[in-house]
Amino acid sequence: MKKNLLPLIIFILLACFLWKTTSSKATELSKMEETESSELLEELKEGFEYSVRFQTSGTYQDVADTSQNPNNAFFRIPRYLTKLELRPDARLNFRRLELSIKPRMNLDWKAWEDGTRKGDDEFDNDLFINEWLARIRVAEDLFVSYGRENLQWGPSYLFSPSNPFFRDNGRSNPKREVPGMDFARLVWLPGTSWTVSLIANLDKGRQEYQYYEFDKTYALKLDYAGQEEYAGLILSHQESDRSRLGVFGGWTATDALLLYGEGVVSKGSNALYPKEAAGNPFSASMEATDDDDSSLKGIILAGGSYTLEMGATLTVEYVYNGQGYSDTQADAYYRLRQKASDAYALTGSIRSLSRLTLSRTADPKLRFLRRNYVMLQYNHNDIRDVLNLTFRWTQNIDDDSGQFISIVECFVGDHTQLFLVGSVNSGGRDTEFKTPLGCQCMIGLEYTF
Amino acid sequence: MFVILLSGIVFYTKPVLAEMTPKEILEKSDEARGSVKGIEWEIKLKSIENGRKQSRTLKIKARDFNSLAEFLSPPKIKGRKLLMIDRNMWFIKPGLRKPVPISPRQKLMGGASNGDIASTNYAGDYHATLVSKDTVNGELCYLLDLTAINKKVTYDRIKYWVSKKRLIGVKAEFFTVSGKMFKSATFEYGNSIPIEGKPKPFVSKMIITDVVIKENVTTMTYSKIRLKKIPDSTFNLNLLMR
Numbered sequence: 001m002k003k004n005l006l007p008l009i010i011f012i013l014l015a016c017f018l019w020k021t022t023s024s025k026a027t028e029l030s031k032m033e034e035t036e037s038s039e040l041l042e043e044l045k046e047g048f049e050y051s052v053r054f055q056t057s058g059t060y061q062d063v064a065d066t067s068q069n070p071n072n073a074f075f076r077i078p079r080y081l082t083k084l085e086l087r088p089d090a091r092l093n094f095r096r097l098e099l100s101i102k103p104r105m106n107l108d109w110k111a112w113e114d115g116t117r118k119g120d121d122e123f124d125n126d127l128f129i130n131e132w133l134a135r136i137r138v139a140e141d142l143f144v145s146y147g148r149e150n151l152q153w154g155p156s157y158l159f160s161p162s163n164p165f166f167r168d169n170g171r172s173n174p175k176r177e178v179p180g181m182d183f184a185r186l187v188w189l190p191g192t193s194w195t196v197s198l199i200a201n202l203d204k205g206r207q208e209y210q211y212y213e214f215d216k217t218y219a220l221k222l223d224y225a226g227q228e229e230y231a232g233l234i235l236s237h238q239e240s241d242r243s244r245l246g247v248f249g250g251w252t253a254t255d256a257l258l259l260y261g262e263g264v265v266s267k268g269s270n271a272l273y274p275k276e277a278a279g280n281p282f283s284a285s286m287e288a289t290d291d292d293d294s295s296l297k298g299i300i301l302a303g304g305s306y307t308l309e310m311g312a313t314l315t316v317e318y319v320y321n322g323q324g325y326s327d328t329q330a331d332a333y334y335r336l337r338q339k340a341s342d343a344y345a346l347t348g349s350i351r352s353l354s355r356l357t358l359s360r361t362a363d364p365k366l367r368f369l370r371r372n373y374v375m376l377q378y379n380h381n382d383i384r385d386v387l388n389l390t391f392r393w394t395q396n397i398d399d400d401s402g403q404f405i406s407i408v409e410c411f412v413g414d415h416t417q418l419f420l421v422g423s424v425n426s427g428g429r430d431t432e433f434k435t436p437l438g439c440q441c442m443i444g445l446e447y448t449f
Numbered sequence: 450m451f452v453i454l455l456s457g458i459v460f461y462t463k464p465v466l467a468e469m470t471p472k473e474i475l476e477k478s479d480e481a482r483g484s485v486k487g488i489e490w491e492i493k494l495k496s497i498e499n500g501r502k503q504s505r506t507l508k509i510k511a512r513d514f515n516s517l518a519e520f521l522s523p524p525k526i527k528g529r530k531l532l533m534i535d536r537n538m539w540f541i542k543p544g545l546r547k548p549v550p551i552s553p554r555q556k557l558m559g560g561a562s563n564g565d566i567a568s569t570n571y572a573g574d575y576h577a578t579l580v581s582k583d584t585v586n587g588e589l590c591y592l593l594d595l596t597a598i599n600k601k602v603t604y605d606r607i608k609y610w611v612s613k614k615r616l617i618g619v620k621a622e623f624f625t626v627s628g629k630m631f632k633s634a635t636f637e638y639g640n641s642i643p644i645e646g647k648p649k650p651f652v653s654k655m656i657i658t659d660v661v662i663k664e665n666v667t668t669m670t671y672s673k674i675r676l677k678k679i680p681d682s683t684f685n686l687n688l689l690m691r
Binding site: 051053087089091093098100133135137140141143150151152153154155160169170171174175177178187189191192195197221223225226227228229230250252254255256257258260305306307309311313381384385411413414415416417448449 | 501503514522523524525527528534535536537538542543544546547548550551552553554555680681682685686687688690
């Protein structure tokens with residue numbers, strides 16, 4: 001159980017203090033002051049909002065046979081997972097001050113049916129703050145905040161290349177919360193259409209960095225919102241790495257058609273590429289070969305969505321990942337991975353090298369491995385006021401692997417929602433989407449109090 | 450001489466006072482359906498669409514062409530937000546931090562368009578022509594033909610009946626670009642707000658009826674109305690608490 005409950009304690013104490021101040025004033029002060037006090041109380045009540053959600057789910061995961069995860073010994077993916085989660089959210093908006101907190105209480109059970117942990121099961125419980133925020137309005141147009149946030153922006157579904165902080169935009173499984181990171185932010189609104197933000201990502205918060213160290217990242221973000229278009233420009237710098245320029249924009253072309261794009265560009269790349277290494281038992285290793293490259297490396301995403309008269313929305317996105325592997329690089333990558341995989345069961349230094357190599361092939365600091373992707377999505381919400389449907393197909397054009405995601409939400413009454421989030425991955429043994437899962441199915445129930 | 454001069458002034462000014470321009474009529478009627486300076490209200494929305502009943506409560510903050518709608522009930526959709534900045538719209542779901550851009554066509558509230566929940570600024574959004582005078586429920590009304598000045602607005606064309614005596618909109622018919630009427634609405638004014646220190650009637654109910662399927666009816670009941678300054682930060686995605 002995590003002990004980092006300081007934000008929760010601060011939030012409760014502050015709420016109690018404000019409550020106590022107002023209620024004690026009400027008994028002690030004169031009638032006029034009592035009126036003021038009750039107005040204050042009313043203001044506090046009006047500014048306080050909360051919601052509590054309870055979620056329970058069961059997940060089945062089919063571990064794929066891939067060189068990245070030999071005999072499921074590297075990732076040790078459980079076959080079954082069950083989860084109970086309590087998700088209370090609280091917000092207080094009081095004059096210049098805004099506070100919010102999202103504590104989470106989880107109870108997990110996992111069972112393994114594949115690989116080295118076959119037959120094992122494990123219980124775990126966790127209490128933590130996934131997000132919290134304290135924000136002060138310094139002036140009508142100036143805001144300062146610090147807290148644990150999940151900062152997301154940009155119009156795209158597949159991923160958000162313009163965001164230097166989060167790889168996961170939370171859209172592949174909306175039932176799983178993206179872990180928050182710690183940010184200090186200064187937001188200035190110089191005009192109705194413009195916003196300038198200074199953002200400092202100072203701690204990894206709830207994010208897990210399995211293979212690399214966390215580095216602080218700083219960003220200057222400029223937002224514009226016009227009559228039927230919007231855009232954002234993000235200049236970011238990661239300590240011990242490089243600067244990046246991200247951009248996103250969207251246009252409400254017609255009543256039904258949205259067109260949008262996102263991208264990022266940097267000099268060189270910190271991504272890892274397979275490189276021949278004569279002294280290496282695998283004849284190659286994963287190296288940041290473009291680290292000192294002065295040429296521009298970029299990712300471009302272009303998309304559009306069209307809403308039909310019947311209410312469904314069709315979306316298409318294309319991604320060109322300029323940092324992704326070419327065919328030759330991909331062949332070398334899979335060859336190296338296979339060699340590391342073959343040595344995984346051995347002992348001694350070769351096993352250590354195998355682990356190191358597989359940890360680098362597992363996360364070569366690329367959101368997508370190859371260069372060309374297409375995503376098609378069908379989404380229809382509030383069908384008969386009870387059903388939300390999302391079906392998404394993502395195709396890796398370069399290696400012919402694909403991923404199908406379905407998100408089905410069905411409301412039963414005013415409080416309860418049944419949901420199913422499934423994914424089926426297709427492709428050959430060593431392809432991007434066929435690693436590390438063949439398929440996954442999560443079914444569950446969410447109750448909102 | 451004085452009498453002649455006075456009668457001349459009376460003769461000259463009387464028609465001006467009596468006959469307002471269509472734009473002036475609209476401006477007066479808009480006062481009873483929102484304010485461009487900023488308004489906050491709660492809407493209870495009940496709709497029947499193809500026999501299915503739907504109920505929503507929303508808190509709206511609106512100013513000019515911008516509005517923020519927060520869903521208060523039922524619990525299953527509590528915390529959802531709809532942000533409209535001119536024609537740009539984002540939908541925010543609790544638990545999903547990333548706002549989803551949506552098109553104006555994506556309906557979220559039964560028969561009501563997303564634009565219906567915001568304040569009304571017909572005088573600024575439409576070019577008005579006085580077609581004739583007509584009666585609605587025995588009340589003499591100006592019948593105005595409104596055509597959209599730009600494509601930012603929810604409806605391309607509206608036929609709007611404004612009470613001659615009370616200067617409030619009592620009935621409307623909404624048309625598609627092709628000129629086909631697709632829904633109609635009636636308005637009630639049971640609320641009251643102070644304008645220049647005097648209580649003025651304010652919209653309390655809007656009943657929208659589908660023209661093709663008459664049984665499809667959406668009723669919006671307005672309450673907790675507050676005219677107030679809504680700051681830019683309310684409509685800023687970077688500052689929206691999710």
